[in-house]
Amino acid sequence: MPNPIDFYFDFSSPYGYFAAEKMDAIGAQYGRAVNWHPILLGAVFKVSGQQPLLNIPMKGDYAKHDMLRCARWFGLPFNIPSKFPIGSIAPCRAFYWLHDQDAALAKKFALAVYRAYFVDDQDISALEVALNVAVSIGIDKAALTAALNDAAVKERVKHEVDTAIARNVFGSPYMIVDGESFWGADRLDQMERWLEKGPW
């Protein structure tokens, strides 16, 4: 079996959303499984000393425009959310709890979360909103509510974020395949060349 693509993203990241919409199709095209790893950029930024994009003078002004243009570039529906960025710990915990039962359903949930946030302007940082997204794809609300308060689930997220940081994941999206790292939706083309040709 060829190595999987490790796909790291934050639910609050527009460029993570663009990559998420493309990732499994790219994996399928080149015969690679894709392991999805939502992370919390806030925790990463404490280590790397970065700050949210829109807070950076000059760069922030450009970033909104770039997000909208990149959405058109990738052919994806997109609106800048009213509240941006947000903390994404609730959907992150939900993802890993789901993942350990049904990895495909967890991906379906992740895409539903991204679309709720970046297409329908729902505040996915709110627990109730995250739960409603889960319910909309057939997940049991009571079981998920309990899971979100489970110490093991909280610990699982912490472990995933720590592992990501240890692998030098400093942004979203961030892909690692065969030990090669690619940061940004604008490196999907370079990653595809890697998948097609191997090291280049």
Added chain:
Amino acid sequence: MPNPIDFYFDFSSPYGYFAAEKMDAIGAQYGRAVNWHPILLGAVFKVSGQQPLLNIPMKGDYAKHDMLRCARWFGLPFNIPSKFPIGSIAPCRAFYWLHDQDAALAKKFALAVYRAYFVDDQDISALEVALNVAVSIGIDKAALTAALNDAAVKERVKHEVDTAIARNVFGSPYMIVDGESFWGADRLDQMERWLEKGPW
């Protein structure tokens, strides 16, 4: 006449070098003139609060790898210079002095500076090195030496950098065409679509 492409770059920027090697061919393909504007990112970063790429924890480790891979992506010779980044005020002043006499020669000088730095590992921040690059393309050493100490030339650079900052140029390369801004060598593809189709 269609609007020109305004092309902003710092002589110390690898991604600026990649763009510089492509820029005039892209302009020619779509019938656009290209106005080259070297700037000083150090002055820009004071306004935007950014810092040199390699100084950023985690991101800096990735950046070197990305520069090397992007050079291969663009099919360009490239080595990470022994001294990086550097202040680029000497070649910047030389560029504008040349530009006011012969814009084409100034571009030729800019490409020669970039290749001296990113291919031949010459420290272009050193006045003597910048002068030698100029001499290698037939520029009079004594005249350029005098120009580099000319208050009007110094003021010209300051004016160009201030103008760039006023236009929100926060990085290198940064292109503005028809009022539309594109940051990064990885936005050349989006700029080309703009040049081909107009607003999209």
